[in-house]
Amino acid sequence: MHCREWLALVESHHEEIKAAGLGVLAIGQGKVRHAVRYCGRLAPNIACICNEGDELYLEYGLREAGWGDLITKAVPNLKAGLRAAARGHTQGATTGNIQMIPGTFIVDREGVIQVAHYNDYAGDHPNIPDLLDRYREKAG
């Protein structure tokens, strides 16, 4: 449900992201048919790509939630889950490594990371306008 909420949120901001001069690329773990169904329904204006493994996630420094997260992030994760549910996002059958904690990056045309956001927990979505502001500040 966190991922559904996030992808729908990115979709709802896609014009704003585009206006900032950025293209959007969403990466998910799963097969092509999962990406087609999932992204087609939630984010028709966003390019989605997929891998069955989590190697690319690890390359980008993303990590799996551990036992400690279950304890320390239980309350904020529960709140985030309730928020997602209130927005109509339910949990479907999952694909890939569900312990992976998401993240978002803004990469410039030279392939250099300008903004990096690592979620603290699954439902810890960044504020998209804030990410865009941080990018604009760096891009001048």
Added chain:
Amino acid sequence: MTKRLQPGDRAPDGTALDTDGRPVRLEECWPQGPTFLTFLRHFG
């Protein structure tokens, strides 16, 4: 523990499949313009 990337770091390259099943290499995406790259936890 994986190393977190910071602004100024080079974005790692890698390949994934688009919704038509064609391979997409990340390094070939960057020159097309700045990219808002987001990793979903999973499809579900």
